[in-house]
Amino acid sequence: MSWMNGLDDWIIVLGALAAIACVLPGTFLVLRGMGMMGDAISHAVLPGIALGFFVSGTRDNVWMFLGAAIAGIVTAVLTQFLHRMGRLERGAAMGVVFTSLFALGLVMIVQAADHVDLDPNCVLYGAIELAPLDTVMFLGMEVPRAFPVLLVVCLINLVIILLFYKEMVISSFDPDMARSTGIHSGLMNQVLMVMTAATCVACFEVVGSILVVSLLVIPAATARLISDRLSIVLVLAVIVGVIGAGLGHISAITVPSWFSSDVEDTSTSGMMAVAAGVLFALAWVLAPRHGLLVLAIHRIRLRVRIVSEDVLGFLFRFEERGESMSVHNIRQTLTSLADAGPLASRLAIVSLKRRRLVYREGSVWKLSDAGRARAVEVVRSHRLWETWLWRQADLAADHVHGQAMRLEHVTDERMRAELEIQTGSVSQDPHGRPIPAGDSEGEDGAAASPPGD
Amino acid sequence: MDTFWRVLLLQDYNTRLVVIGTVLLGIAAGSVGSLLLLRKRALVGDVISHATLPGVGVAFLLMVMMGGTGRWSIGLLLGAAIAGVLAAALVLLIKRTTMLRDDAAMAIVMSAAFGLGIALLGVIQDLPNGNQAGLESIIYGKTASMVQADAIGIGIAAIIVILISAALYKEFRLLCFDDHFAGSQGWPVTTLDLALLLLGTAVTVIGLQAVGLILVLAFLIIPAAAARYWTDRLVIMMVISSLLGAASAWFGVTISALVPRMPAGAVIVLSASAIFMLSLVLGSRRGLLVRLIRARGIRHRTNRQHILRAIWECEETSGKVCRGDLLKRRRWTQREVDRLLRKARSRGEIESAHGEEVVLTETGQEAAQVVVRNHRLWELFLIRHADIAPTHVDRDADEIEHVLGVELVQELEAALGPEGSLPSSPHVLGEASP
Numbered sequence: 001m002s003w004m005n006g007l008d009d010w011i012i013v014l015g016a017l018a019a020i021a022c023v024l025p026g027t028f029l030v031l032r033g034m035g036m037m038g039d040a041i042s043h044a045v046l047p048g049i050a051l052g053f054f055v056s057g058t059r060d061n062v063w064m065f066l067g068a069a070i071a072g073i074v075t076a077v078l079t080q081f082l083h084r085m086g087r088l089e090r091g092a093a094m095g096v097v098f099t100s101l102f103a104l105g106l107v108m109i110v111q112a113a114d115h116v117d118l119d120p121n122c123v124l125y126g127a128i129e130l131a132p133l134d135t136v137m138f139l140g141m142e143v144p145r146a147f148p149v150l151l152v153v154c155l156i157n158l159v160i161i162l163l164f165y166k167e168m169v170i171s172s173f174d175p176d177m178a179r180s181t182g183i184h185s186g187l188m189n190q191v192l193m194v195m196t197a198a199t200c201v202a203c204f205e206v207v208g209s210i211l212v213v214s215l216l217v218i219p220a221a222t223a224r225l226i227s228d229r230l231s232i233v234l235v236l237a238v239i240v241g242v243i244g245a246g247l248g249h250i251s252a253i254t255v256p257s258w259f260s261s262d263v264e265d266t267s268t269s270g271m272m273a274v275a276a277g278v279l280f281a282l283a284w285v286l287a288p289r290h291g292l293l294v295l296a297i298h299r300i301r302l303r304v305r306i307v308s309e310d311v312l313g314f315l316f317r318f319e320e321r322g323e324s325m326s327v328h329n330i331r332q333t334l335t336s337l338a339d340a341g342p343l344a345s346r347l348a349i350v351s352l353k354r355r356r357l358v359y360r361e362g363s364v365w366k367l368s369d370a371g372r373a374r375a376v377e378v379v380r381s382h383r384l385w386e387t388w389l390w391r392q393a394d395l396a397a398d399h400v401h402g403q404a405m406r407l408e409h410v411t412d413e414r415m416r417a418e419l420e421i422q423t424g425s426v427s428q429d430p431h432g433r434p435i436p437a438g439d440s441e442g443e444d445g446a447a448a449s450p451p452g453d
Numbered sequence: 454m455d456t457f458w459r460v461l462l463l464q465d466y467n468t469r470l471v472v473i474g475t476v477l478l479g480i481a482a483g484s485v486g487s488l489l490l491l492r493k494r495a496l497v498g499d500v501i502s503h504a505t506l507p508g509v510g511v512a513f514l515l516m517v518m519m520g521g522t523g524r525w526s527i528g529l530l531l532g533a534a535i536a537g538v539l540a541a542a543l544v545l546l547i548k549r550t551t552m553l554r555d556d557a558a559m560a561i562v563m564s565a566a567f568g569l570g571i572a573l574l575g576v577i578q579d580l581p582n583g584n585q586a587g588l589e590s591i592i593y594g595k596t597a598s599m600v601q602a603d604a605i606g607i608g609i610a611a612i613i614v615i616l617i618s619a620a621l622y623k624e625f626r627l628l629c630f631d632d633h634f635a636g637s638q639g640w641p642v643t644t645l646d647l648a649l650l651l652l653g654t655a656v657t658v659i660g661l662q663a664v665g666l667i668l669v670l671a672f673l674i675i676p677a678a679a680a681r682y683w684t685d686r687l688v689i690m691m692v693i694s695s696l697l698g699a700a701s702a703w704f705g706v707t708i709s710a711l712v713p714r715m716p717a718g719a720v721i722v723l724s725a726s727a728i729f730m731l732s733l734v735l736g737s738r739r740g741l742l743v744r745l746i747r748a749r750g751i752r753h754r755t756n757r758q759h760i761l762r763a764i765w766e767c768e769e770t771s772g773k774v775c776r777g778d779l780l781k782r783r784r785w786t787q788r789e790v791d792r793l794l795r796k797a798r799s800r801g802e803i804e805s806a807h808g809e810e811v812v813l814t815e816t817g818q819e820a821a822q823v824v825v826r827n828h829r830l831w832e833l834f835l836i837r838h839a840d841i842a843p844t845h846v847d848r849d850a851d852e853i854e855h856v857l858g859v860e861l862v863q864e865l866e867a868a869l870g871p872e873g874s875l876p877s878s879p880h881v882l883g884e885a886s887p
Contacts, residue, residue: 095673218560
């Protein structure tokens with residue numbers, strides 16, 4: 001790799017600025033379920049850009065902006081029209097509009113190929129690698145021409161969001177509520193569309209239309225996975241966007257050379273999108289509250305708790321019948337009666353042993369005193385539920401077991417007391433087995449059933 | 454003009470190839486697109502088409518590593534297809550395991566995959582034998598330079614896609630209209646979903662060569678969306694959508710062959726858009742015009758019933774009806790009342806020469822009686838069976854009275870017992886009802 005001071009610095013700065021500019025409207029697009037709107041607008045501005053050329057005859061930014069912004073608004077309005085009046089699903093409406101406009105733009109550009117040098121490639125992929133070479137004087141410094149443009153867009157987006165923060169938030173989460181509090185939710189929508197369109201155009205030259213989509217959506221979605229608070233999501237999204245831009249450029253000039261000595265670097269804008277995607281994948285797996293890993297751990301822990309409660313219940317019932325449960329037996333029982341896999345069974349037994357709720361005597365599992373107390377609770381919940389379902393919910397006696405099997409794991413002492421009152425403190429479940437008495441310390445007098453009844 | 458007909462009627466060899474290839478593609482895309490549209494997956498085509506790019510890149514690099522030139526088009530297309538299916542599956546996975554909605558899932562997969570594709574192309578470009586000319590055509594298509602082998606390949610693939618979607622028609626229909634029901638009936642919904650995505654990918658991949666990856670989406674969406682305006686039946690929608698796809702392909706290729714500097718892919722899409730716009734306005738089922746006429750019909754009927762009931766109730770309370778009295782019964786302007794009265798007169802429901810006083814003719818009385826009766830039956834029903842206060846039923850009944858059918862009225866009569874004939878109003882007949 002070759003790090004050219006200045007040049008590479010500028011590329012990262014421009015990428016980061018583009019990311020910040022895109023993230024601001026992008027977060028609200030993601031919130032509103034309009035993530036693909038960025039894709040639609042970024043394709044559909046092509047005829048607007050071409051029109052800007054025809055009118056002005058130059059690659060003047062102002063005309064391009066104007067044309068593209070108009071095209072962006074037209075896209076949003078047409079999509080809305082087809083969705084509402086044409087009764088098309090929103091995605092399909094978007095698809096119809098933006099592919100048509102893109103085709104129109106292509107025809108216009110090819111038709112005018114003699115008059116203007118507009119390369120559709122440039123619109124698609126951008127040319128961030130070349131951007132630092134095209135410089136202007138700005139505040140007495142020589143900076144890339146794209147720098148002041150992106151800076152201004154960033155500032156404008158920031159100002160709009162700060163000004164209309166409350167309105168934007170309410171109309172994104174609950175348009176009806178927004179309308180009822182006098183916020184013009186349609187107007188906010190239009191503001192967002194114009195902002196998106198203008199941002200897309202400003203970023204095209206630098207990063208291309210596809211990367212714009214990735215910057216609009218990926219950092220916002222990544223941040224959304226990490227946090228549930230909008231203000232934090234916005235800040236996180238900016239950070240993710242900037243890191244993605246930096247990582248993207250660095251990997252563009254380093255990664256290819258790992259594989260082949262012939263290749264020095266590759267497209268920075270492409271790698272920025274990839275880097276953003278990688279960050280998203282990381283958040284998807286590792287996010288603190290909604291990440292796949294955390295969810296998997298939760299699920300496993302819940303499963304182990306349920307299976308260990310089942311083990312206690314089985315041991316209690318065996319004891320009740322005067323049988324003992326061998327090490328081999330317990331696996332079979334768990335697989336056939338509690339539908340527990342080998343891993344969950346093993347983990348459950350390990351956890352029970354560690355908490356000293358069960359112990360092993362020769363080849364037989366036994367309940368410790370603490371274990372028996374817990375087992376009584378489980379079996380009591382089970383049989384109370386069976387009775388309740390049979391008496392109060394009119395379920396057939398041979399159908400209540402499965403339900404009770406599920407409910408016993410979410411039933412606490414207060415619920416048990418309530419169940420006992422509602423079932424009239426009977427002493428036997430529908431199958432004729434005794435309902436064990438509750439722990440008399442944990443409940444009030446009304447719920448305690450006389451022992452040996 | 455001669456050339457136009459020569460080209461349009463396939464007498465020109467080059468154009469004939471292109472037309473046959475793209476028309477078959479249009480038919481396949483039309484039928485698969487209809488299914489995707491109804492499954493609310495229209496934009497998945499966008500994800501698939503963008504995701505094919507890294508697939509092509511990886512396939513190229515693999516083939517180079519194995520010692521080939523990397524130009525073997527079947528290998529490239531295979532890579533594209535695998536990547537497309539993977540991307541579509543990834544979208545479903547993100548949607549299922551996070552709280553993100555499908556738009557965000559699609560945008561993420563699409564843009565990251567396309568970025569990867571561009572990066573891979575950048576690498577390939579720098580390889581010593583990596584002239585990427587062959588890969589360029591995948592993005593923009595090479596409609597005009599299609600050779601016989603391409604056309605035959607597209608044709609065969611399109612026919613296979615058409616046959617599969619016909620064979621799985623019944624399953625797909627269930628999937629599109631009620632996936633929960635399909636699941637409860639024991640159909641493998643996920644497998645069917647994947648099969649549909651596979652078909653979408655197949656169309657996208659064969660479409661790449663014809664129109665390029667950005668415009669192939671249009672082939673999937675626009676004809677299907679246009680067909681939706683003409684019918685409510687899936688099989689007819691698929692046929693119409695296929696025909697529209699084929700027609701726009703034919704027309705687009707013809708134009709692009711005749712007019713200089715008209716990229717075929719773009720012109721095909723624009724033809725499809727033109728057909729879409731016509732369908733939007735003229736469609737016989739859900740077109741704007743038809744719906745406008747239908748809405749007008751309903752408004753006319755409602756207005757007629759309003760004025761008749763107003764006259765009847767006015768007569769009932771004060772015995773004599775003046776135009777001024779009618780004005781107070783409802784929120785309408787004097788001009789509206791006059792217009793409605795004029796219309797009623799021309800229908801022969803009001804006697805003409807009575808000056809300010811309004812008198813119903815015999816036909817008018819009969820018609821008014823039906824309307825008033827429907828209104829009051831519903832009011833009584835609401836009071837008795839829905840426990841709504843008598844002062845509040847007028848407004849509810851006002852909305853429903855226009856759509857009560859004969860059978861429903863009979864049922865109401867049965868439910869309300871002897872009062873069925875023409876009940877008196879359960880509330881005070883007042884001034885302007887809301």
